[in-house]
Amino acid sequence: MGGGGGGGGGDDEEWLPRCPCPADVTIVLVGKVGSGKSATANSILGSKVFASKHSYSSVTKMCQMSRTTRSDGCAEPRTINVIDTPGLFDMSTTTEDTRKEIAKCMEMSKNGIHAMLLVFSADSRFTREDADTIECIKIFFGDSIVNHMILVFTRGDQIGEVNWKDMLADKDASYLQDVAKQCSDRIILFDNKTIDAQHQEEQLNKLLDAVDSVISNNNGIPFSNKMFTQIKEEHDRQNEIGVQGSAEQTSMPRHDIYDGYLMLITKMVEEKLNSTIEKLQKQLMEEQKARQKIESEVAEAKMRSEEEIRKLREELEKAKQDSDKARQFYEKFKWMECAIM
Known part of the structure; x- marks a missing residue:
């Protein structure tokens, strides 16, 4: 850099x-x-x-x-x-x-x-x-x-x-x-x-x-684009009108012609700005939807995870109980075996 x-x-x-x-x-x-x-x-x-x-x-x-x-x-x-x-x-x-x-x-x-x-x-x-x-x-x-x-x-x-x-x-x-x-x-x-x-x-x-x-x-x-081209075309057209107007001694003042020209450009800019804002709003809504979807998926995954953890704990507890039960049977039968002998 x-x-x-x-x-x-x-x-x-x-x-x-x-x-x-x-x-x-x-x-x-x-x-x-x-x-x-x-x-x-x-x-x-x-x-x-x-x-x-x-x-x-x-x-x-x-x-x-x-x-x-x-x-x-x-x-x-x-x-x-x-x-x-x-x-x-x-x-x-x-x-x-x-x-x-x-x-x-x-x-x-x-x-x-x-x-x-x-x-x-x-x-x-x-x-x-x-x-x-x-x-x-x-x-x-x-x-x-x-x-x-x-x-x-x-x-x-x-x-x-x-x-x-x-x-x-x-x-x-x-x-x-x-x-x-x-x-x-x-x-x-x-x-x-x-x-x-x-x-x-x-x-x-x-x-x-x-x-x-x-x-x-x-x-x-x-750099240029469609809007610049339209502005240049309008500028050339206004110049042509001004030249013709001078030749014909038009009653419209020069500054009125320029103001009208500037109003046309402002209208173009306004339309472009409005479409830009609409595009940004649409993009924002799409990003918000995408974020909400991810948040929902994360919440669901968390719920699934919590449910899976609960099941694992139950299985672990059951396995522990089964193990304790098996140990008890083992010790009981081992004691019986010793008593018989």
Whole structure:
């Protein structure tokens, strides 16, 4: 597994790109409130674009996108689009505002997601709930999204590389180890507090190496699915309507056209979320039934076991009584034999 910004199951060379770098790269940061998403996004961008502070409530209130241009080993400078999200996909996703923000996130990344950074705080225990969040993302997007996932753990300044490696190897870190395995051990410790320019550049290069590895492993093709395709088609259609409307001097304001477009995407997201929730409820019911069946079988086995033990005890008692009776007869007849003689 990766260490302080290092690679996954092996050396950093495994993360070197093996195909041409795309001119545009889209990175989406996802994670719980307070995990350090915005700070990590700012580190990638090289400036404080997104509001970031340590807080128990979400500092990022809506999906935001910014971009930067980097020349980092590619033949030509490339644009890196960074999308910061307000604590999405942790399955508190039932409010209207959250649905709208998921819709915005998908609209911003309509051309596909090259890498999804799942951001966690390294100074907090990785729990079953964290692992379940990733399962929810897989259910929402589809299993193939894991091929584009990178685990990023912030607070590297507090943990340190040695402690981090010990934490990853800990036998009690099974949830984290299972998730890391799903992501092919693409896991990075990141320090957003460092003021060391060399360290900043080194860890950013390692993070972008991991992104390039994901891009390469997917043959340069970003993650997309049916919903992304529908959003892109609707976007192109709205653009066409806008162009025609301009030519015909339509009375409908541009922002009304965009709002209608966003409402359509929100409806798509809502339908997908509802189907995801239904799927989770069905899965939960099946798991509960399976658990109840096992509990019933265990109880029956216990009853059978207790009944079998009772029968064995009765048989043992009977055998003991028979043995005592036989011994008594033996002693009686032995005494009679001695008396006769």
